[in-house]
Amino acid sequence: MIKFDGVTKCFKELRALDNVSFEVKEGEVFGFIGENGAGKTTSIRLMTGLLKPTSGSVKIADKNPYKNIEVHKIFSCVQDTYGLYESLTVRENFLFYSSLYEVSGKTAKERYLPLLERFNLADKENINVSKLSKGMRQKASIIRALITNPKILILDEPTAGLDPLSQDSIKSLLKEKAREGTTVFLSSHNLNEIEGICNRIAILRKGELLDIGTVRDIVNKYGNIVFEIDIDKEYVDVAYNLICSWIPKESVEKLERGILIKRDIPISEINKKLVKKDIPILGFKRRISSLEMIYKKIMEENNE
Numbered sequence: 001m002i003k004f005d006g007v008t009k010c011f012k013e014l015r016a017l018d019n020v021s022f023e024v025k026e027g028e029v030f031g032f033i034g035e036n037g038a039g040k041t042t043s044i045r046l047m048t049g050l051l052k053p054t055s056g057s058v059k060i061a062d063k064n065p066y067k068n069i070e071v072h073k074i075f076s077c078v079q080d081t082y083g084l085y086e087s088l089t090v091r092e093n094f095l096f097y098s099s100l101y102e103v104s105g106k107t108a109k110e111r112y113l114p115l116l117e118r119f120n121l122a123d124k125e126n127i128n129v130s131k132l133s134k135g136m137r138q139k140a141s142i143i144r145a146l147i148t149n150p151k152i153l154i155l156d157e158p159t160a161g162l163d164p165l166s167q168d169s170i171k172s173l174l175k176e177k178a179r180e181g182t183t184v185f186l187s188s189h190n191l192n193e194i195e196g197i198c199n200r201i202a203i204l205r206k207g208e209l210l211d212i213g214t215v216r217d218i219v220n221k222y223g224n225i226v227f228e229i230d231i232d233k234e235y236v237d238v239a240y241n242l243i244c245s246w247i248p249k250e251s252v253e254k255l256e257r258g259i260l261i262k263r264d265i266p267i268s269e270i271n272k273k274l275v276k277k278d279i280p281i282l283g284f285k286r287r288i289s290s291l292e293m294i295y296k297k298i299m300e301e302n303n304e
């Protein structure tokens with residue numbers, strides 16, 4: 001549904017994207033991650049036809065979105081700037097947008113009213129956008145994007161700055177849309193969110209694609225085994241110092257109520273040693289490192 005083939009985008013001498021290729025298949029929820037300035041928004045502007053690649057090709061449903069206006073009917077985009085008219089009410093924004101897509105006012109209303117309700121914005125329907133808070137605008141922008149019932153939903157950091165409950169509502173909405181078959185392209189710095197809803201992810205750094213794969217592939221490729229030892233708060237410091245005398249300090253991290261060890265360890269030995277020093281252990285957890293840990297590791301490794 002979305003295809004980048006050797007895409008380079010330069011702004012004068014700045015190379016914002018460098019020979020980037022990836023493909024998002026129908027029905028996928030695809031996550032796009034990368035530090036500030038990595039080129040995520042630029043990629044989104046290219047796929048929505050707002051920018052033209054310097055070289056390479058960008059296709060949406062096999063069409064060039066820069067040249068082909070028809071293809072714009074099948075996708076909706078939630079931009080980082082929200083794209084709502086300040087001097088119009090929420091309802092007027094929704095109706096104007098739906099009219100551009102030849103969606104009737106009645107259908108638009110049937111679609112947006114339950115969403116306004118769901119995002120606690122029901123009382124804002126007739127309020128000017130200029131009077132909405134930042135988070136409210138963001139949610140209104142997501143609702144606007146859904147009014148056209150798009151086949152592809154492209155979102156640039158849709159939950160950035162939203163309160164935790166609103167973030168959860170967006171996450172569950174995106175999951176719902178994916179279940180209904182919508183292709184979702186999501187750029188985000190919230191790696192928990194990406195991990196929770198995406199099938200595949202691409203990692204971008206300074207305009208280059210560092211890696212691409214399923215969350216599981218990426219976690220398996222870069223991840224480590226992590227041990228969490230639950231210890232009473234008062235024993236954390238002494239346990240930390242002891243463990244650091246057995247294991248390199250770089251792999252050990254203090255938690256509020258425990259110790260995190262970022263490497264495979266002979267756990268029964270550590271257990272015995274801690275018990276010998278009268279440190280009560282409340283539990284052990286062995287898990288693969290999270291996408292967040294992996295992301296930090298990849299970025300550090302590639303930091304020239």
Ligand SMILES: Nc1ncnc2c1ncn2[C@@H]1O[C@H](COP(=O)(O)OP(=O)(O)OP(=O)(O)O)[C@@H](O)[C@H]1O
Nearest residue numbers: 011014015016034035036037038039040041042043
């Ligand atoms: N219109 C523009 N003119 C000149 N340079 C630009 C333009 N748009 C983006 N850039 C540059 O391209 C690079 C990539 O920017 P982009 O906005 O795509 O990053 P991003 O990954 O979305 O970052 P963030 O996480 O901060 O949103 C940056 O160096 C930015 O300064």
Ligand SMILES: [Mg+2]
Nearest residue numbers: 040041080156
């Ligand atoms: Mg951006």
